[in-house]
Amino acid sequence: MTHFGLSDTTSRRGALLGAAAALLLSSRSGLAAIADASATPREFIQRLGDRTVQILNEPQSENARKLQELKRLLDEATDLDLIARLVMGRYWREASETQKAEYLELFRALVMQTMAERFSWYTGETFEITDAKPVDERDTIVSTRINRTNGKPPILVDWRVRKGERGYLLVDIVAEGVSLVVTQRSEAAEIIGRSGIDGLLAEMRKRIARRDAGRSPTGT
């Protein structure tokens, strides 16, 4: 069904799953040590990944605590507000101040929720950096290979980082060719096109409420 095709492409060899898991997780890892103005993009991603894997592997720590740490990493290592604005794209300028504020808040909440769900996907993946290519004076794409367990083929993931005053911050994750920003932007454009910015906000609120009502993910 859809899913024949979906399986086919979305997640060839279940790739996206592991990638998304390892990545989305890792993406949210960043500590004080990670935000370092002198670090190269490669070093930044290396630390981010190391720290994430370290948190995930802490056997004694409670899931709730791991999640807290990952969230803190996420906050420090990604430019979530920029990502949120990029996702809204040209509609950002049309949004009122109130809409913008609410959108940023909802966006953050959704990302955190999603992370909490994917958190459990981690099954001992490791990563290695294969390349780092500057795109322009600000942005660099760091390529990694996520090695999976169980004889599954590795997943290629690119991390787009942007130079800021305090060092690099993550601005996009591209797992096996699928960009987080492009994907969410496409979705946002579809919904805004149909029902406006308020429609998008309503959809996001609904999504959060539904999740809250359902399971209560660890630590959220």
Added chain:
Amino acid sequence: MHEAVHRAAPARSVRARHGRSGVLALTLLAGLAPSAKVRAQETVWDPIEPVNRAVFGFNMLADEWVLEPVARGYRYVAPEPVRRSVGNFLANLRSPVIFVNDLLQGERERAGITLGRLMINTTLGVFGLFDAASTFGYLPHDEDLGQTLGVWGAPPGPYIMLPLLGPSNVRDAFGRVGDWAIDPLNNCCIDTDERLGRLGGSAISEREANIEVIDDLKRNSLDFYATVRTIYAQRRAADIRNGAAPPPGGQENYEDIFKDEGTEP
């Protein structure tokens, strides 16, 4: 295995159309879509969206009622090593088509790997049940005619949601038909029932492997149809590049997203 889906195209009736004429028709069709290039990357060209959405709704129902339960049942009864062997076996069956497409793309080295994999896995790997080739460093990759056409420069054309088969576009739909036609197995060795069995088996195997991803996408999408559409388009573009990072400046629209911050300063 992932490509099993491609097998679904109606087989012999369309066979005569494979090859050059198909490519030509495809290119012409796609050529009618000048807007496709202009559009930002996040907007996949989808002129028949209402129809596609209806088909998507049908596919979702079919999945919910048939494929997903079967896939979950399969996971329940078959232990992981068995499922992996099934996946390996189905993937091995696809090797000939991958090989042909490697050649059509002028990828000699990859063609060699595919051929090596086929031989190793069919013999040492016991008819493909084990992926022995990977342990020798011959890792799997995938190709299909849709990708080959893409490598040759054919644009994707309009997005199409195929009943039961899932997301596609004009180029890839042609590709499916062509792949089916050039598949040596279809031509020499297996009859209609076996082909359907292979198709169904692949669908179940793939669906099982992706239970978590699909659950996650459904849960985290604000508009699942739009999500599937963009992921399909992005994946196909990446497949055509053989997983290579987009060349700097080669993917204007993607870069544009990051130049326009949508904000003041």
